[in-house]
Amino acid sequence: MQLHAAIDEFVLYIEIEKNYSVNTVTSYEKSFTKYCLIERYLANDFTHGIESPKTDDKLPVYMTLTDLKQLFDYLERAQSRFSMRNELMFKLLATTGIRRSELVSLTWGQVDLVNETIRIDGKGKKERILPLHPHLIPLLASYKASLRSYQIYPSEPVFLNKNRKALDPRGLHVIFKDVLKKAGLPPTRFTLHHLRHTFATLMLQQNKENVDLRTVQNL
Template sequence: MDVQKAVDDFLFYLEVEKNYSPNTLRSYAFDLHCFCSFLHKQQRSVELKSLDITTARRFIQDQVLSYGIKPRTLQRRISCLKSFSHYCVREKWIDIDFMSGVDSPKTDKRLPVYMKLEELRMLFRKLECEEHDFAIRNELMFKFLATTGMRRQELVDLNWEHIDFGTNTVRVMGKRSKERLLPLHASVIPLFISYRKSLRQDQLHPGEPVFLKSLWSAY
């Protein structure tokens, strides 16, 4: 079996059986594309059974010297190859894990930066004073994020069917399709009412996104 065929099967496995998110799948696909491109450019064998630890280390070296890949990206790329190699061994396509013994570079852990309460209040006051086409939407988005702790992508993926105004709760689809139920803060409910009034009836269909992508990208 050639490497590209194994890569295609691996990505299909991650999508269907592991239910990885589209963003994660794109990252895996790109990292493995870089590896396959390296094999072709270096005129190395693209047969899966020919891969060994030397090939893996040459790839890592090439990523650093030729492309200046930073440690955090390199760490992700190595992790991807480790998962791919482990999968190939499990499927009995290869006998030896060609990533065994390859270590990831250490990276400095970046601590999250949080807004102070007064900074958040200042942001809210500014949003409340704005008057333009996106004013209500923007105020709702930021207050919604602040009161629920949702991730940005979760907010973008939110559909009207996920919000229950009867119980004032929102059903959030997180990573790997894990769900959690969050309460709607009293401060955002009037904003939701105003925001809904600003939309067309077809934009309020249960399957439609709450925050339209066209509006999201326009701001």
């Protein structure tokens, strides 16, 4: 394993597996770098000058399984014009690790219902193929069937706002806060980023024997 990959895996282990704060992760990274300098694996200390970021201790790193179940229970019971869309969006965020920006820019050409995957063009044009949870397949198929034929062309966005235009990150944020409130969860406590962390944390907690950190990081 190359050094940078080893460092990435080490930091991911501390942050997710041990559920430590960002400040603690930064401290471990600096200590690990010093060790690499002593052992002459590195010529320079690339962490020099890096300050520990400020964090809000009031915010949790991720939603618990109980929180997630409460959210999903509401989404599955909701009866509104956008209930199916909302259920699909937030279940995708919680079960695939997709970013908010990637979700709102998702097109039907990136969705493969046959192979049960979605293709993501992430940061730096790096492509990822994400597996879809089996429970999401019928929901995704039903949602697609509810749209008009011109709305499901490969270049068309998967998620639309009330004006039938592509949903934007700000709109997604507003919808998430409203859904949290209606689900009986505190809207000031959770963010969309926490939902993404929930995916990684629960994946490791539930599958410690079968899922390694590199797999989670790649997803």
